[in-house]
Amino acid sequence: NAGVTQxxxxxxxxxxxxxxxxxxxxxxxxxxxxxxQDPGMGLRLIYYSASEGTTDKGEVPNGYNVSRxxxxxxxxRLESAAPSQTSVYFxxxxxxxxxxxxxxxxxxxxxxx
Amino acid sequence: EDKVxxxxxxxxxxxxxxxxxxxxxxxxxxxxxxxxxxxxxAPTFLFMLTSSGIEKKSGRLSSILDKxxxxxxxxxxxxxxxxxxxxxxxxxxxxxxxxxxxxGTQLTVNP
Numbered sequence: 001n002a003g004v005t006q007x008x009x010x011x012x013x014x015x016x017x018x019x020x021x022x023x024x025x026x027x028x029x030x031x032x033x034x035x036x037q038d039p040g041m042g043l044r045l046i047y048y049s050a051s052e053g054t055t056d057k058g059e060v061p062n063g064y065n066v067s068r069x070x071x072x073x074x075x076x077r078l079e080s081a082a083p084s085q086t087s088v089y090f091x092x093x094x095x096x097x098x099x100x101x102x103x104x105x106x107x108x109x110x111x112x113x
Numbered sequence: 114e115d116k117v118x119x120x121x122x123x124x125x126x127x128x129x130x131x132x133x134x135x136x137x138x139x140x141x142x143x144x145x146x147x148x149x150x151x152x153x154x155a156p157t158f159l160f161m162l163t164s165s166g167i168e169k170k171s172g173r174l175s176s177i178l179d180k181x182x183x184x185x186x187x188x189x190x191x192x193x194x195x196x197x198x199x200x201x202x203x204x205x206x207x208x209x210x211x212x213x214x215x216x217g218t219q220l221t222v223n224p
Contacts, residue, residue: 033212040122043156043214044214045211045213090155
C-alpha cells in the first residue's frame with residue numbers, strides 16, 4: 001500500500017524561483033492537507049481541501065497556492081520562493097469523517113537560499 | 114484560534130524509565146484529541162481520544178483525556194530506545210477533519 005506519496009523528497013531553490021510539490025493518495029480519501037513543520041512550531045496547516053473541487057486557507061497560506069487536481073492529487077505551489085519558506089512540508093489525507101485520523105506522507109525537505 | 118501546548122518540549126530519559134507527556138489546550142468545543150509519533154519522516158497515528166476519563170492503551174503506551182481540566186497525557190512505561198521520537202498532540206475541530214497541532218515533545222531514550 002502506497003498510502004500518501006509526496007514528491008520530491010528534497011529540493012533546493014533560489015529566492016524567487018517557483019516550484020510545485022506533488023501529493024497523491026490511493027486510499028480514496030475525501031480530505032487532503034498541506035502542512036509545514038518548523039523547529040519549535042509544530043505542524044502548521046497551509047491549505048486544505050475538504051473534498052474534490054474545494055480548497056481553503058489554513059493557518060499560514062501566504063506565499064502558497066494549491067490545486068486539488070482530482071480526488072487523488074493535491075499539489076502545493078510556491079510562485080516566488082523565499083528563505084522563510086525553508087521547511088519540511090507534509091501532505092496528509094483523511095476520510096473526512098469526524099472520528100478518523102489523518103495519514104501523512106513522508107515529507108518534502110525544501111531549502112530556499 | 115485553537116491553541117495546543119505540549120510539555121515538556123524535550124525530555125531525555127534512560128531505558129526502562131516511565132515518562133508522561135502533557136498536552137493542554139484552550140478550546141472547549143472540539144471533536145477529538147489525537148496523539149502522533151514522529152520519527153524520521155511522517156507522523157504515525159497513536160491514539161484518538163473523544164471521551165473524558167477513558168484510557169486508551171496500546172502495549173506500553175496509554176493516553177487519557179480530561180475535558181474538565183482541558184488536558185491529555187501520554188504515558189510510556191518501560192521506555193526503549195525505539196521510543197525516541199517527537200510526540201505530537203493535535204485537536205480535531207468539531208466540523209470537518211482539520212487538525213491543530215502542538216509544538217511536539219522531543220523524547221530521547223538513552224540505553
